[in-house]
Amino acid sequence: MHRIIALLTSLLLLTSHAGANPSLWRGEWPDTNFGKSAITDWSEILSGGPPKDGIPAIDAPKFRKAGSERRISGTEPVITLEMEGQTPRAYPIRYMTWHEIVNDRVGGVPVAVTFCPLCNSGMVFDRRVGGRVLSFGVSGKLRHSDMVMYDRETQSWWQQAIGEAIVGDLTGTKLTHMTSWMESWDQFRARNPQGLVMDEPAYNRSYGRNPYAGYDSSRQPFLYNGENPPHGIPPLERVVRVGDRAWPLTRIRAEGGVREADLAITWEKGQASALDHATIAKGRDVGTVRVRDGQGRDVPHDVMFAFAFHAFWPDGKWMVR
Structure with a gap:
């Protein structure tokens, strides 16, 4: 693949x-x-x-x-x-x-x-x-x-x-x-x-199938020739982006969540990757992230691949520790 x-x-x-x-x-x-x-x-x-x-x-x-x-x-x-x-x-x-x-x-x-x-x-x-x-x-x-x-x-x-x-x-x-x-x-x-x-759209599509099987385990993104992320972070590792900051998902999982930059980022198991197995429901567990502020309110964020954060926020801050 x-x-x-x-x-x-x-x-x-x-x-x-x-x-x-x-x-x-x-x-x-x-x-x-x-x-x-x-x-x-x-x-x-x-x-x-x-x-x-x-x-x-x-x-x-x-x-x-x-x-x-x-x-x-x-x-x-x-x-x-x-x-x-x-x-x-x-x-x-x-x-x-x-x-x-x-x-x-x-x-x-x-x-x-x-x-x-x-x-x-x-x-x-x-x-x-x-x-x-x-x-x-x-x-x-x-x-x-x-x-x-x-x-x-x-x-x-x-x-x-x-x-x-x-x-x-x-x-x-x-x-x-x-x-x-x-x-x-x-x-x-x-x-x-x-x-x-x-509800299911009225189109002839293989809903529930992932046409990008194995993609998030790839060594390089599709149709991307930019720089790789810093700190040795793999291009297709998920990161939690809030504004111009990015937290590697591996860190959030390993630490059981993080509290910094006036945010509480939590992780809970149970969500399948949409870009792993050919059948979405069989994808490996990547878990669910929630991002809240000091008052417990949900905060706009994105869980994206590291290469994309680096491409669009080249001067962004990597929250590696």
Whole structure:
């Protein structure tokens, strides 16, 4: 598996670098303003394989009561969104893996639930920008192996890992990162027996399967040619990112949680890796992280791969001890 990923990465890098030029993208993106951009090196943006909307985002998803769901195994990961005054919602990674973006509305708040399998980055954003509600799709492009989203209203391109527009009219605009976390389906429904879970989309996909089997045990990321993380941290080790700080998950597990930088980061077993076994439910246990402040309130964070943190926060602080 590792050799196959390395070979595919090399081939795709060679072909993608040759085509990393906005003039060649204008046919597919006639309404994107390539004259406005935060990109200084266009070769950083590569084709991930699928074309624009080749990975279809989900709009206005349907939900069912948590107690009526029988298809999801207990250890499978979900993205949890608990907003004050609203019924908690779970977005299963078995669906997010194949769609990557869900445009939803919770209690009148338009949200984008996002998951980039190549970075293990799962975040929720407020879709309101400058008085306008945006809706997002999957561009088919990657930068530092992270999904490049686009908004349908201005056709601007957005970097998922940082929630910021990097190409187009909205370049420099940042989305509000909302509080959410990844946990197991068992953990969600035990705490929220009356909660809601996103229903299976009406697409012909192998839901519950992981098309990136063995990925998070690889020695190198897919379609990434940047620097490796410092401190000898493997590129595909999970880290807990809060702002511009990153805590290696191995440290959090070994210490039974950490308390520093005015945060309490806890770890609990029971969540399967979505990027290990070909069947998500059979993935090895990577556990669930919760991040809270001094008052016990949940804090926006991300559990991503170390290489992605280093790529997007090159001056970030590594909380190794």
